[in-house]
Amino acid sequence: MPSFWRLERETRHGVSAGMSSTEDVTMAVVPRELTQNPLHKIWMPCKNGLPEKHTYQRRVCMTNCPTLIVMVGLPARGKTYISKKLTRYLNWIGVPTKEFNVGQYRRECVKIYKNFEFFRPDNEEGLKIRRQCALTALNDVRQYLSVEGGQVAVFDATNTTRERRHTIIRFADQNGYKVFFVESVCEDPEVIAQNIVQVKLGSPDYIDCNTEEAIQDFMKRIKCYENSYQPLDEGLDKELSYIKIMDVGRRYLVNRVMDHIQSRIVYYLMNIHITPRSIYLCRHGESELNVQGRIGGDSGLSPRGKEFALCLGRFIQEQNIRDLKVWTSQMKRTIQTAEALGVPYEQWKALNEIDAGVCEEMMYEEIQEHYPLEFALRDQDKYRYRYPKGESYEDLVQ
Structure with a gap:
């Protein structure tokens, strides 16, 4: 049963x-006695009325076991760009994440880069150094995930052979980690050339080279990997969890997404944009409760707020923006502001202002008078502080 x-x-x-x-x-x-963390308003085990130290310091865990994200792909395919963006995103939503760039380990080991010969498949010394750098990086991954409390590690390297990927899988199995592969495939020569010029020419490897020499050397470095490159295969790798990003997001292949964090990763990677675009972030016009110095609520615009909305509408018209999309919250003040733009808009509950709970429509002076402890706690950590029966900014991010 x-x-x-x-x-x-x-x-x-x-x-x-x-x-x-x-x-x-x-x-x-x-069941142990529980007490409520005053900052986060989360129930946790206690001893003698005080939160146990390890539970008090523990962050919310979004993974049932640590996850190792493994990048795959030839050089100049945007792996490091993806790694950095993904690491930043996961940390932002509250998942402790760290990037491990094997190229950086190699630069620390080999202080002076000579040329592409180091990456030739028949260069035994180069192979030995690169293999050792990868193992050193994996040891640091173990330290981060198993000792330091990290939840996700991003292993940024080419990992272009099935043998190397199997080595990483064995390492993960031995340490109880889940593995999720992210492969970036690009056959567009213009995109590759653009990536080389924008990113690789600024690499420490080419700090003393002229542009033409650096481009030629890096193209030869790519050739060193191409002959042994074994992409993730739908048949051979059907048991693995992965996403293949093809030609900078024109196509995707997703296989065996196993848990919540992997689904968040996939959703994020499928919505990354690398082309320049303009995004305007704007507060609503002054509201009636703003005039009174009260937080939250759902009041309409004040006379000055309506004047602001009209000015905003004229500004937007002057920009002559093609295919303009406008998003608002579901609050009265933001909808009134958007109405003045004279264009279609979408209402999103996710854009609603933070819920201040019992402090809704109160002045900060009133909060300090009636809830002095809450007022002090909010000053300590505004990002993680949760209003009684309300939300924290961390809640909104997640």
Whole structure:
């Protein structure tokens, strides 16, 4: 029978006579006393009325076990760009994440880069150094995920052979990590050339080279990898979890997404834009509650707020923006502001202002008077502070 039902039945009627002594001890554990963290408003185990230290310091965990993200692809395919963007995003939504760039380990090991010969498949010394750098990086991954409390590590390297990827999978299995591969495939010569000029020419490898020499050397470096490159294969790698990004997002192939964090990764990677675009972020016009110095609520615009909305509408018309899309929250003040633009707009609940809970429509002076502890806690950490019966900014991000 389901364990949760058995626990309820035994709590009401006593432990069944047929249970083993081990089960008897396990099921007889009394739930610990809980206390509420004043900053986050989260219930946690306590001892003598105080939160246990390890639970008090623990962050919310979005993964049931650590995840190792493994980049795959030839040089100049945007792997490091993706790694950095993904690392930043995951940290932003509250998932402790760190990037491990094997190229940086190689530069620390080999202080002076000579030329592409180092990457030739028949260069035994180069192979040995690169292999050792990869192993050193994996050891640091283990330290981060198993000791330092990290939840996601991004292993940024070419990882172009099936043998190298199997080595990483064995490493992950031995340490209890999930593996998710991110392969960037690009056959467009213009995109590759643009990436080389924009990114690789600024690399420490080419700090003393002229542009033409650097481009020629890097193109030869790519050739060193091409002959042994084994892309992720739909048939051979059908048991692996991965996403293939083709030609900078023109096509995607997603396989065996296994959990919440992998689905968040896929969603993010499928919505990365690398082409320049203009995004205007604008607050609503002054509201009636703004005039009174009160937070939250759902009041309309004040006379000055309406004047602001009209000025904003004229500004937008002057920009002559093609295919303009306007998003607003579902609050009255933002919708009134958007109405003045004279263009279609979409309402998103996700854009609603933070819910201040019991402090809604109060002045900050009133909060300080009636809830002095809450007022002080908010000053300590505005990002993670959660209003009583309300939200934190961290909630909005997640």
